[in-house]
Amino acid sequence: xxxxxxxxxxxxxxxxxxxxxxxxxxxxxxxxxxxxxxxxxxxxxxxxxxxxxxxxxxxxxxxxxxxxxxxxxxxxxxxxxxxxxxxxxxxxxxxxxxxxxxxxxxxxxxxxxxxxxxxxxxxxxxxxxxxxxxxxxxxxxxxxxxxxxxxxxxxxxxxxxxxxxxxxxxxxxxxxxxxxxxxxxxxxxxxxxxxxxxxxxxxxxxxxxxxxxxxxxxxxxxxxxxxxxxxxxxxxxxxxxxxxxxxxxxxxxxxxxxxxxxxxxxxxxxxxxxxxxx
Amino acid sequence: xxxxxxxxxxxxxxxxxxxxxxxxxxxxxxxxxxxxxxxxxxxxxxxxxxxxxxxxxxxxxxxxxxxxxxxxxxxxxxxxxxxxxxxxxxxxxxxxxxxxxxxxxxxxxxxxxxx
Numbered sequence: 119x120x121x122x123x124x125x126x127x128x129x130x131x132x133x134x135x136x137x138x139x140x141x142x143x144x145x146x147x148x149x150x151x152x153x154x155x156x157x158x159x160x161x162x163x164x165x166x167x168x169x170x171x172x173x174x175x176x177x178x179x180x181x182x183x184x185x186x187x188x189x190x191x192x193x194x195x196x197x198x199x200x201x202x203x204x205x206x207x208x209x210x211x212x213x214x215x216x217x218x219x220x221x222x223x224x225x226x227x228x229x230x231x232x233x234x235x236x237x238x239x240x241x242x243x244x245x246x247x248x249x250x251x252x253x254x255x256x257x258x259x260x261x262x263x264x265x266x267x268x269x270x271x272x273x274x275x276x277x278x279x280x281x282x283x284x285x286x287x288x289x290x291x292x293x294x295x296x297x298x299x300x301x302x303x304x305x306x307x308x309x310x311x312x313x314x315x316x317x318x319x320x321x322x323x324x325x326x327x328x329x330x331x332x333x334x335x336x337x338x339x340x341x342x343x344x345x346x347x348x349x350x351x352x353x354x355x356x357x358x359x360x361x362x363x364x365x366x367x368x369x370x371x372x373x374x375x376x377x378x379x380x381x382x383x384x385x386x387x388x389x390x391x392x393x394x395x396x
Numbered sequence: 397x398x399x400x401x402x403x404x405x406x407x408x409x410x411x412x413x414x415x416x417x418x419x420x421x422x423x424x425x426x427x428x429x430x431x432x433x434x435x436x437x438x439x440x441x442x443x444x445x446x447x448x449x450x451x452x453x454x455x456x457x458x459x460x461x462x463x464x465x466x467x468x469x470x471x472x473x474x475x476x477x478x479x480x481x482x483x484x485x486x487x488x489x490x491x492x493x494x495x496x497x498x499x500x501x502x503x504x505x506x507x508x509x510x511x
C-alpha cells in the first residue's frame with residue numbers, strides 16, 4: 119500500500135463520516151484495487167446518498183469493471199443531483215461514445231467541457247467526436263441549439279414553490295423533503311443568497327425515522343416537531359405525512375414558540391398538495 | 397464528574413424534568429447522568445447525539461451554524477438537547493407540560509457552571 123493510500127485510509131478510519139472516502143476510493147481505483155475501491159465507494163454512498171461526487175466515483179469503478187449499464191445509472195443519478203456535474207457529464211459522454219451514439223456523446227462531452235474548459239482530456243475527446251461526426255475542426259454551437267445535458271427546468275422551480283403558495287417563505291425558508299432526502303417543494307437560501315435547498319434536504323434524510331425511534335424508546339408516543347435554535351436562525355421540522363418532512367427556517371427574530379405553529383400551517387398546505395398529486 | 401452531577405441536579409429540579417445527562421456528541425456515550433435509570437439512558441444518549449448531529453449538519457448546511465438548543469416534541473413528552481461546545485451535549489427528558497423555556501435556561505446555566 120503506498121503512502122497516500124495509507125494516509126487516506128488512516129484518515130477515514132479516524133473519521134468514517136468524512137469525505138476522504140472520495141480521494142481514497144479514487145486512489146484505489148487508479149491502482150487497480152477495484153474491490154477495495156468499490157467497498158470504500160459504497161460505504162461512502164451509504165452515508166452520502168445524495169452526493170454527486172460519490173455517484174461519480176462509483177460509476178468510474180463500475181466502468182473499470184465493465185459494468186457500463188450500472189455506471190450509466192450512477193452518472194444519471196449524479197446529474198439528477200447536479201445537472202452541471204462535470205465528471206458525470208464526461209462519463210455519460212464516454213458511455214454514449216462507446217455505444218456509438220455520437221450526437222449524444224458530443225452533447226454531454228461539450229457540456230462537460232463547458233464546466234471544465236481546462237481539462238485536456240475533454241478538449242481532445244470533443245475534438246475527436248466532432249471529427250468522427252464529420253464536423254471536422256471545432257464548430258461553434260449553433261445559435262438556439264438545445265443546451266447540452268439536462269435542460270434547466272423552469273417548470274420544476276414553479277412547482278416547488280407552488281406547494282406553499284400564499285405562505286410566507288414559499289421560495290426561501292420552507293422545504294418539503296421526502297424520506298430519501300430529496301426535495302419535494304419549497305426553497306432555502308443561505309444568508310449570502312446561495313441556494314442550499316438540496317444540500318439541506320439531503321441532510322434531513324432520516325430525521326423523521328430517528329425522531330420517531332427516539333420518542334418510541336422513551337415511551338413518549340409519536341414525534342410532533344423538532345425545534346432548533348441556531349446562531350443564524352431558528353428552525354422547526356414537522357412531519358408532513360408518513361413519507362415527508364417539512365422544514366421551516368426563519369431568522370432569530372421569530373420566536374421558537376411561534377415556529378411550531380408556522381410549521382404546522384405549512385405542513386397542512388404540504389399535505390393538501392401531496393394528496394392532490396397522489 | 398461531581399461538577400456535572402451538581403449541574404444536572406439543577407436541571408432535574410425543574411418541574412416536569414424526568415432525567416438529565418451529559419453525552420459525548422461524537423459517539424453518543426453517557427458522560428454523566430441523573431435519574432435516567434428508567435429512561436434507557438445509554439440508548440437515548442446515542443439517539444440524541446445522532447439526531448443532533450443530523451440536524452446540526454442541516455443548519456450548518458443552511459449557513460445558520462451549529463444548533464445551540466434543540467427540542468424534540470412528542471405526544472407524550474419532550475427531549476431537550478443543549479450542545480455544550482463541540483464535544484458534549486446536555487440532554488433532558490421531560491413531560492409534555494414542562495416549561496421548556498425554563499428548562500432551556502437551566503441547561504445553559506448548568507453548562508456555564510461546569511465550563
